[in-house]
Amino acid sequence: MNEMTLPDIAAQPTHHELSLDWVGMAGIALPVRLLDSPVGARLDIGVSLDDPGARGIHMSRLYLAAQRLAHQKLDVAALQQVLDECLGSHQQLSDSASLSLYGDVVLQRPALVSPLHGWKPYPFEIHARQDGRGLSLELQVEVTYSSTCxxxxxxxxxxxxxxxxxxxxxxxxxxxxxxxxxGSTQGIVATPHSQRSSAILQIRLDADTVQLPLLELVDTAELALGTAVQTAVKRADEQAFALANGQNLMFCEDAARRLHRALRQLPQAQAFRIKVVHGESLHAHDAVATSRWNWNQP
Incomplete structure (x- = not known):
């Protein structure tokens, strides 16, 4: 059957005229490349429905635009191209388009002392929006570390x-x-408690950004904290990790302040939000601290 003869119900006018902020699809499986690594990501993509008389949008056009990212290296130009295509395919209907891409990027990280390496996942999110004011981009990553009280x-x-x-x-x-x-348990009768902790870092990228600074963000955070969780280790690495914890005692407030100062030095950051969570080993609840810079909404 000819495509032109098939009914297009979404193109019919609605009797309940009302504009909608966002219409699209969520949870689309999409293989992409981030930091030269394959990532099995999920994608949310949509447009505003600004024509109050239009019944719906063209979902398939959004899906096809999103597929341009499949197996491609993610950078700002690639994201902008997809959003431009979404708007171009919805002229007279939509004034803005946005997408969110999320998953885990797995990075190889070295041991502290030995020549060993191992792989560690970093949950990430990328949020991009294109409207009359231009392109806006946000990047989020979660970093895990050890915190000794x-x-x-x-x-x-x-x-x-x-x-x-x-x-x-x-x-x-x-x-x-x-x-x-x-060197005996007779002498060292007590040890401090520590816990695996996490920092969620969300930055709004500068308009001149070309490449997504995910690795820079991870490295900046781990350097500031000093106690990133390890992968493959020998006893020498474990001892070095114990030393790092002893030299980096921190409450959640200390960690949040360290990260705040470090992210202020990141040239691509136009604004940022930080949330640190210390999964208490003493208490049955978590200790949490947040901080933000240049980010107006709470």
């Missing part, structure tokens, strides 16, 4: 001091005896 560390040190006073009452302390004591 400063209060718990201080309490543990106090217990160790008390045990030392009990075990070494004399003024003179034998160096070898003290060395052995420090």
């Amino acid at each position: 400063p209060c718990s560390a201080a309490l543990a040190r106090q217990l160790i001091q008390q045990r030392f006073a009990e075990d070494f009452a004399e003024d003179q302390v034998d160096r070898r005896q003290l060395h052995d004591w420090l």
